[in-house]
Amino acid sequence: xxxxxxxxxxxxxxxxxxxxxxxxxxxxxxxxxxxxxxxxxxxxxxxxxxxxxxxxxxxxxxxxxxxxxxxxxxxxxxxxxxxxxxxxxxxxxxxxxxxxxxxxxxxxxxxxxxxxxxxxxxxxxxxxxxxxxxxxxxxxxxxxxxxxxxxxxxxxxxxxxxxxxxxxxxxxxxxxxxxxxxxxxxxxxxxxxxxxxxxxxxxxxxxxxxxxxxxxxxxxxxxxxxxxxxxxxxxxxxxxxxxxxxxx
Amino acid sequence: xxxxxxxxxxxxxxxxxxxxxxxxxxxxxxxxxxxxxxxxxxxxxxxxxxxxxxxxxxxxxxxxxxxxxxxxxxxxxxxxxxxxxxxxxxxxxxxxxxxxxxxxxxxxxxxxxxxxxxxxxxxxxxxxxxxxxxxxxxxxxxxxxxxxxxxxxxxxxxxxxxxxxxxxxxxxxxxxxxxxxxxxxxxxxxxxxxxxxxxxxxxxxxxxxxxxxxxxxxxxxxxxxxxxxxxxxxxxxxxxxxxxxxxxxxxxxxxxxxxxxxxxxxxxxxxxxxxxxxxxxxxxxxxxxxxxxxxxxxxxxxxxxxxxxxxxxxxxxx
Numbered sequence: 001x002x003x004x005x006x007x008x009x010x011x012x013x014x015x016x017x018x019x020x021x022x023x024x025x026x027x028x029x030x031x032x033x034x035x036x037x038x039x040x041x042x043x044x045x046x047x048x049x050x051x052x053x054x055x056x057x058x059x060x061x062x063x064x065x066x067x068x069x070x071x072x073x074x075x076x077x078x079x080x081x082x083x084x085x086x087x088x089x090x091x092x093x094x095x096x097x098x099x100x101x102x103x104x105x106x107x108x109x110x111x112x113x114x115x116x117x118x119x120x121x122x123x124x125x126x127x128x129x130x131x132x133x134x135x136x137x138x139x140x141x142x143x144x145x146x147x148x149x150x151x152x153x154x155x156x157x158x159x160x161x162x163x164x165x166x167x168x169x170x171x172x173x174x175x176x177x178x179x180x181x182x183x184x185x186x187x188x189x190x191x192x193x194x195x196x197x198x199x200x201x202x203x204x205x206x207x208x209x210x211x212x213x214x215x216x217x218x219x220x221x222x223x224x225x226x227x228x229x230x231x232x233x234x235x236x237x238x239x240x241x242x243x244x245x246x247x248x
Numbered sequence: 249x250x251x252x253x254x255x256x257x258x259x260x261x262x263x264x265x266x267x268x269x270x271x272x273x274x275x276x277x278x279x280x281x282x283x284x285x286x287x288x289x290x291x292x293x294x295x296x297x298x299x300x301x302x303x304x305x306x307x308x309x310x311x312x313x314x315x316x317x318x319x320x321x322x323x324x325x326x327x328x329x330x331x332x333x334x335x336x337x338x339x340x341x342x343x344x345x346x347x348x349x350x351x352x353x354x355x356x357x358x359x360x361x362x363x364x365x366x367x368x369x370x371x372x373x374x375x376x377x378x379x380x381x382x383x384x385x386x387x388x389x390x391x392x393x394x395x396x397x398x399x400x401x402x403x404x405x406x407x408x409x410x411x412x413x414x415x416x417x418x419x420x421x422x423x424x425x426x427x428x429x430x431x432x433x434x435x436x437x438x439x440x441x442x443x444x445x446x447x448x449x450x451x452x453x454x455x456x457x458x459x460x461x462x463x464x465x466x467x468x469x470x471x472x473x474x475x476x477x478x479x480x481x482x483x484x485x486x487x488x489x490x491x492x493x494x495x496x497x498x499x500x501x502x503x504x505x506x507x508x509x510x511x512x513x514x515x516x517x518x519x520x521x522x523x524x525x526x527x528x529x530x531x532x533x534x535x536x537x538x539x540x541x542x543x544x545x546x547x548x549x550x551x552x553x554x555x556x557x558x559x560x561x562x563x564x565x566x
Contacts, residue, residue, distance in 0.1 A: 053447070079449035091447070093440040104437050107430035108448045116431040117249040165449060 003030045004066075006169055006201050007052070012061035014047050014225075021047040022225040025061070029169070029201060034192065036212040036233065037205045038246055039222030045205045046088065048222070049171045052203075053085045054078040066168070082168035086161075088177055088205075090154035092146050098157055099142040102129050105161040136160045137190055152183035159191050163200075170195060172204035176211060184208065188215055209237060209247065221246050249425050256428075262420040262508050269515070270413040274406045283477075284522055286409050288515030289416050290473035291498065295510035296423055297466030298499045300459060303427075305439045309365040310372030311467050311495050314345040316487030317375065318468030319475035321345070323391040334396040334403055334411050338472050345468020346461055353457040353464075372492055379483040390482025393475050412473050416511065419466060423507045426462060431455065467495075497536075501543050503550020513551055 005028055012025035022044040029035060039045045050056040052063060054075040063071045065083060078084070093101050106129055107120055133139040136156045141149060146157065155175055162170060175191065176184040192215050195202050206212050212219060212233055219236035221229040223245040229236050236242055253259055269289060273282040294315050301308055318341035325331035325340045352371055359367055380388050396403045396411075403411065426432045434455045437445050442452045475481045485491065494517070502513020520539055524532035547553050 075443075075446045076449045076451055079447055085447060087443075091441055091444040093437050093444065095440050096436060100433070104430070104433055105448050107433075108450050111430055114249075117426070117429045119251065119425075119428045120430045120433045121428070161444070161448065 003032065005029070006031045006066060007203075008064040009052075010062045010064075012048075012051060012063065013059050014044075014051055014056060015059050020225050022051065022058075024226055027220065027227065027230065029203065031168075031201055032199050033218060034196075034202045034216050035204070035218045035220060036216035037203060037220050037222065038207070038209070038212060038236075038242075040246060040248075043222035043246075044225035045222050046173055047225070049085065049173050049203070049205060052078075053083055053171055079165055079167075082166070083171070084162040084165050084167035084169075085171040086155070086158045086173060086175060088173040090151070090158040092154055092157050092161065094147040095145065097143050097145055098138055098149070098153075099126075099129060099133065101146060101157055102132060102160060102164065106132075106164045109165040132160055132164060135190070135194055137186075150180075150183070151178040152180060152187055155179055156187055156190065163194065163198075166198070167200055169201040169203070172202065174205050174207065176206065176208055184211065185214075213237065249429065250421065253421055253425055256424065258507060259421055259424055262424075263417055265508060265511070266413045266417050266420075269511075270409055273409055280522070282405075282409070284518035285515055286412055286477055287474065288518040289412050289511055290470050290477055291495070291518070292470070292511035292514035293416065293419055293473065294467040294470035294495050295498045295502060295514050296419060296507060297463035297470070298495050299502070299504055299507070299510050300423065300427070300435070300466070301463045302499060302504055303435045303439065304456060304459060306360070306456065306460075307365050307496065308368040308463070308492070309496060310368030310370065310489070310492050311463070312487050312489070312491035313368070313372035313375050314349060314464040314467035315471040315474070315491060315495070316372075316379070316481075316483070317348050318342065318345040318471030319481040319486045320379065320385065320391075320471075321468070322472045322475040323393055323481045324385070326394060327391065332394055332397045334398050334408065334476060337396060337476055338415060338469055341472025341475070342465045342469045345471065346465040349461045349464025349468075350457075353460040356460060357453040357456045369489060369492065372487060373489060376483050376487040376489075379487060386482065388483060390480060390486075393479045393481060395479070396476045408476060412477070415469060415473060419469065420507055423462075423466075427507070431458065435459065497540060501540060501550055503547075503552035505549060505552035505556055509550060509552035509555075512555070516551060 007029040009025050009027050012022060014022040025048060037045050047056060051058050054073045057072045062069055065081060103120055103125065106125055130139060133142050138153055138156050141153055146154060159172060159175060176187060179187060188211055216233055219231060219233050220227050221236060221242045228241045228245060229239045269285050273285040294311060298308060298311050321340050321344035322337045331337060356364060356367060379385055385391060396408055434445060438452055438455060445452050471486060498513045498517045501517060502509040520536060524535035528535055543550065
């Protein structure tokens with residue numbers, strides 16, 4: 001059976017006051033793929049992620065998700081159709097505990113309409129929440145206020161919050177940035193194994209080539225807003241342009 | 249939504265508190281003190297509305313808009329429809345303020361911080377201007393409100409006090425149910441991180457709009473009860489910016505720690521004002537200002553933080 005195309009962009013472009021941040025981006029992503037997005041700072045990686053997830057509206061071009069045009073969609077609409085994301089700087093609720101963060105994410109993902117008026121501390125939801133905290137190895141920190149956690153823990157929570165909505169495609173913006181060397185492989189092992197299990201398609205922006213080589217099926221290298229290489233990691237990391245413009 | 253709510257400590261303490269206040273006010277205390285309790289409970293509803301909004305970091309400098317709108321709705325219902333039934337009065341006050349909040353909410357939900365605060369003030373001053381000019385509503389003299397009735401019988405002062413206590417208990421139950429719900433928890437979540445809330449799939453503007461309407465309903469209800477208790481509505485005592493200022497004042501003084509705090513704060517404010525006016529009629533505002541400064545310096549969490557230090561429901565924030 002042919003693997004279904006889940007995401008496709010055609011001539012995607014974004015410019016800010018005439019300055020082009022992304023240009024002619026044409027990609028096709030298949031269901032279940034794990035793709036690494038690499039590039040120097042300012043290459044257009046985050047702009048690309050922001051366009052797909054509705055944070056930025058493309059200047060021109062189209063984005064198709066599961067065959068439907070989702071160009072210029074709002075962030076919450078993207079979440080509803082299964083396009084979720086995590087952030088370079090963890091976007092979590094700093095004044096709440098780890099469990100409260102995840103409980104809010106879960107109740108918004110699982111409830112709708114008048115169900116949202118039910119108490120948040122629902123027993124079934126709480127059990128399910130503990131299960132996910134365990135899966136992401138942050139169960140022992142569940143009662144800690146998020147602002148007291150390490151960057152690595154916050155990243156895991158940020159990703160866990162994005163995952164509870166059972167996304168079809170997940171975009172992770174630098175999941176290991178600001179994370180200690182000791183923590184980074186641990187975090188990626190947890191995240192990738194959980195996402196592989198659920199068959200989620202993953203695109204992640206990453207600067208660390210060890211991570212890219214170890215976890216991805218395919219690499220997209222960005223330079224000056226364009227994709228200069230789209231190939232399996234072994235091939236991409238040996239590509240002349242990638243070596244010159246990305247790896248330096 | 250209300251499942252198991254009567255078993256919750258905050259609600260049990262709240263019901264006990266209202267019972268004690270009403271019993272003290274109707275059987276033990278002199279009339280002037282009793283009035284302070286009654287006005288404090290009524291005004292506390294508007295402060296509760298402001299507190300709910302404040303938990304999302306939205307401070308309204310114009311909540312007298314809804315307080316006054318609720319009060320004038322009661323006055324107009326009496327003038328044009330002959331409504332004196334206390335149940336109908338409170339329903340009309342809440343519905344009118346809620347409807348106005350719903351309409352204005354479409355504009356206000358897009359603003360934050362000082363813009364939200366000042367826009368709220370601007371709307372309240374528009375209403376003040378309209379009421380002050382509207383001769384059919386008594387202009388600056390306002391309108392008098394006839395005694396409230398219930399099922400055709402005059403309620404009397406004590407009856408009204410019991411009714412206010414009943415409305416306050418219902419409001420406490422509703423506010424607690426809302427704040428403990430998933431939607432209510434978005435209160436703090438939005439304050440912390442709007443982007444994340446959007447990416448969790450919920451509209452921040454919608455959540456704020458719902459909260460704004462709830463807050464408007466509570467303020468409208470407060471205005472309706474005050475109109476019935478005072479027997480008079482006029483723009484200066486119901487809609488002027490200083491009325492909004494008092495509500496903000498009481499919210500800061502009470503603290504955001506618990507849904508009972510607004511009622512404790514509002515009653516405390518009534519007494520401070522009465523005593524300040526009694527002992528220093530030329531400088532009562534200075535005493536009130538000094539009280540607020542003392543609370544900000546020594547009890548930054550408001551009066552409620554004092555209770556939290558000594559009371560058994562210390563950790564509960566609902």
